[in-house]
Amino acid sequence: MSGPTSAPAVAVPEQASTDVRPSASEQTPVGDQLPVGDQLPVGDQAATSDRAATGTALAFDDAAIAYGRSTVLHSVHGTLHQGRTLALIGPNGAGKSTLIRAVLGLLPVSSGSITVLGRAPAAARREVAYVPQADTLDRDFPISVGQVVLMGRYRGIGWIRRPGRADRAAAQAALEAVGLADRSRDRFGLLSGGQRQRVLLARAIAAEPRLLLLDEPFNGVDVVSQEALLTALATLAGTGTATVVSTHDLALAQTISDQVCLLNGRQIAFGPATRALAPDQLREAYGGAAVEIGGAGVIVTRT
Ligand SMILES: Nc1ncnc2c1ncn2[C@@H]1O[C@H](COP(=O)(O)OP(=O)(O)OP(=O)(O)O)[C@@H](O)[C@H]1O
DSSP: OOOOOOOOOOBOOOOOSOOOSOOOOSSOTTOTTSOOOOOOOTTOHHHHHHHHHHOEEEEEEEEEEEETTEEEEEEEEEEEETTOEEEEEOSTTSSHHHHHHHHTTSSOEEEEEEEETTBOGGGGGGGEEEEOOGGGSOSSSOOBHHHHHHHHHHHHHOSSSOOOHHHHHHHHHHHHHTTOGGGTTSBGGGSOHHHHHHHHHHHHHHTOOSEEEEESTTTTOOHHHHHHHHHHHHHHHHTTOEEEEEOSOHHHHHHHOSEEEEESSBEEEEEOHHHHTOHHHHHHHHOOSEEEEETTEEEEEOO
């Protein structure tokens, strides 16, 4: 990740309601149907040697993903290394969330393969954290910001053991990383959308994942929150965590990612943004007649 930036103006198709992300429930107030990640045992020998041996966080090998018999995404091929950021780009229904679900091991790969931290996706889940969109979560559930962030530690300590001092310190450090150190006692549901998004990132940071997946984390987030999110992500990348972020903000993707995967039911391009977001490929993905990439962002127009 190249680091934080301010939000450029971008015109891309609006997000529609096709949404496979988890809905909130009383039992799972923060979308925990999906994994929140796990503590990476610091100094874990196996994990360290894995990383040293391959440096590969994520590998797609001609992967196709289906819902039942209906293949909605195919020909995904590329590699993401530790400490690097991959942006998933594509119009509504392109398959971004579907790909994230497959990386989480929640959807089977119907052909080809996806390898996460050297393993099958389901086998790597303990080392993968997922940040859902904050607005998919139940705001009425009475839980504090600090409690939400502490949830990031539970995968490591187990749900029966109580979090210890080290867990609380890690949770507080994670809140500091997203610029919300003073909000720990506040009720989660009373924060703004952008602040809740930052709390969810803090929860993922507290889990110390080796791979972090974010599904449109910048939706409805103001520049201050976006800046805080990007700073925290850059810090995390510095520790070797690989990040996959799905976004509709092409210009932001261009700025923050090392690699871009451009999708529309299949992979159109995978590589550095300058190559993957070339006008011809954007046109192919979005069906636009004219594509302009400049200081003002990326503009797709139709004739
Ligand atoms: N549970 C499901 N069962 C069957 N098809 C699904 C399911 N969820 C999504 N799809 C289909 O898979 C395709 C990809 O959807 P997906 O949600 O992954 O797109 P997306 O790129 O994340 O879109 P958006 O930008 O709108 O969030 C779409 O055609 C969608 O209709």
